[in-house]
Amino acid sequence: MTKVPTAPRAWVARAVSTAEITVPAVLVVLAFAARFALPGGVMRAVFVVPAILWVPGRCFISRLPIPRSMDTWLVPLAVLFSIAALIATSLVVYAMLGHVDLSTLPLWTALGSLLVCRPRAESAPGRSAFRETHLVRFAALFCVGTLVAAGIVAGVFRVLPAQQPTGYLAFSFAGSYATLSGVMPAQAGSILDVPVAVNAAQESLSGLTVAVTLDGKPDPGMQAVAVRLADPELGAATIELTVPVGCLSRFSFSLQRHNVQLRLLDLYTTTDHLAACGGH
């Protein structure tokens, strides 16, 4: 069994008491500084997380006469109380304002919790200082070990083979035609430039054409348009159409290779009231 000092010194007790208030305060100051000075990411998280997930709970616990023998468990308890505080403050603020800014509220919660922070009742200061020193050393070594282990595992994860993605070929409208709201009202005889796009993975885009039929019949005036390749996985084409007179006309865009239909799109136009064709 590890030896414990039997004659605690007064300055040790004072140092522990001071640290019990100053450490949370310093963490909150660092968190505020990091929140506004550092870009979002791991570095900022290193400074912010202890302040929002430990300080509020730690300060709450300092008001409870929990015996020093429980010091080992104060960290998990403090984390849980801090989470409870975060939930409670966000709900209260939302109830009052109808909106909650979670990018700063947790920091204000931590700052506010400092108001209730006080040194915990001292049963055996030398013992508690000794215990806390060991606890911090243990936690630091454990964190370092975990980080090293995580680094090794992450490296292995990257090296080992993963699942191979499967191929596909997608055909779609592009530009404003992708957001069509259904049957498109148009002037009879007007010219429509309809952009289409082809996306693929592990599929060749060479030799693709887009053919158009009107109401299910090939229009001799409309030639198949070749798909231009922007890169090996992305192709595009623009098809020029003349809108026919009619309450409802259907243009069908067929993506083809060697006259074999691969994919299909539809565009419906109306130059009259849709109701004349049975719609509303």
Added chain:
Amino acid sequence: MTSAEPKHQKVPTTPTAIWHFVIWPLAVTGAILLTWSYSLAATRQEADQTHYAVFWAGMLLLTVPTIAVCCSRQAAPRMRLAWLLAYGVFTFLPKLLRDPSTPLFHDEVAHWRQTVNLVASGKPFQPDPLIGIISRYPGLHATVASVSATTGLNVWQSAQLLLVLAHVIALLGAYVLGEATLGSARAGAVVALFYSFNSSYLYFDTELGYESLAIPFFLWSLACVAKLHRAHDRKERIAWAAAAAVLGCAVAPIHPLTALILVLALSLVSAATLISRLRGNTLPGTAAPTLVVTGAVAVAIVLWITAVAPGTVSYLSPYFGGGIGQLSGLFYGSGGGRTLFSASTEPAYEQGAAFLCPAITAVLAFAAIANTWHKRKKPDRPRWGPMRLGLALFGLIYFPSLPFILVSTSAEGARRSWGFTYVALGVLITPTVLALVDSRRWRSIALQRAARTAAIVGACILLVGNTSAGLDEDYRFPGPFVYGSDTRSISTELIETADWFDQHIGNGELVVTDRYTGLEFVRDANAWTAAPSPGFPAYDLYYDVGKPSPDLIAELSTSHYAYFIVDRRMALQLPAIGVYFEPDEPFAYASADPITTAALTQYEQYPWTTLIYQSDDYSIYRFDFDAVGAVVSGGPR
């Protein structure tokens, strides 16, 4: 309260540095094996099951020595704690490595989307497209959103940080609960380990779900009550009561099921305390704070459900009522049952272990009760404190929950209850386990080793069997595409389709689609998927050939559903989990495909469904309800 330690226990010896050091190489090697098992699973041939063996080799590499250290009489408390902490972090890996970059499980997508929307809008309680009830329990989302918004980490990274903390803290909570109830750190460590063998621990309670955050509050609230029962003075009792009440009340805005189960557990402890107090078997001053904690937590939960989440009752009641109904139907031979592991691809040893788990726990629980009963009139009889008695009663609920695993409505609920009851079962059986390991009957070294080996083998069976019973292979391992699986229906094609939708159509659109396509559209395109039901039978668009009913069209139109997405494999394959949309759909768990190719391709002919995107398997249509009934000028289609 009696200690779980035998009287001939040796004084713990100083931990040797080697035992502290050996954690790390074992943990790293185990983690590498886990990673390798996922790689094997992702790149394997269809029938190959090597990944299971590699996975369990990795898991047991750290689990077995952890069990040995925790059960050892010689281990110092600090060494047990170090091993338990390492084990807690290590057991987070199976879920993390399953897909470290993105939410994958069904519930995860829902909670992740809810949190992302909370960060963006600053408004909790917003409706959720996948699981309606979670919008009324914003505790998890507020916490993750707080971490994400203040640190600048994305929501998924913030969630992982919080979840690993919750996972480890839950294990420590079980340790403190066991230690405080049974009076020994060794017993506490064994209770914690036993708790970690429950079917939810490795995967379900490590996912981004509200139960994962609620569990540590549940365990620590009970642990604080256990500490209350061991407190030396009134001030300390009040401190523990306050801590227990705050932690218990905090569950109310996090997770409904955990909240209700916590009230049940606290009620049983309170009843045991009250009876014990009336019989004069309890220290004065414990009954009142225990009752106050139970009352405070119950009131907080009732208030929350009444004022904020009244839909909770209708959400949970089908699982209870339906389960009992189906179970009685099964009893009287009118059907409703399910065959365990019927479509399972898990290896035979896992399935065997799953069937052994209830048997092992039943034998140990029976031995614990029988031992106490047998010695009830002896002067040195083991005296159960009210905490131990209340938890034992709570733990015994595990056994009546077992039949519910046989009916489809309640199988999941039964499995999930084990995540709670297992810690209490641990409190019940740990003294028996330790007594067996330490028994003086094992006179030779060989017999003592055999007893310890048997304990370790039993523990490994519980871990393997319960994990196998908890989740199917599709959730646990990556692998080839599986149609109709929440986790394995994701393909590059689906991801690109959802990306196209997000980039060209925008997010927040209301869409009608199936469960598996919908998950990806919710995740990548923030789409709002229809939730078909008998009152809103959007699934009829897939089942029926011909024009849908005027009522359905009116509902789709007035609700502003704009897009309709079809996976053409719906007409070719049955979904792996048995449903295309939700378990209450008309043809759920059908043995023949109710969807035809004609029903799916008919929309290529209708002017009210304009085909705007088509890939190998997916088609996206734009609804135009004004064109319902219209025919093209060139002739009817």
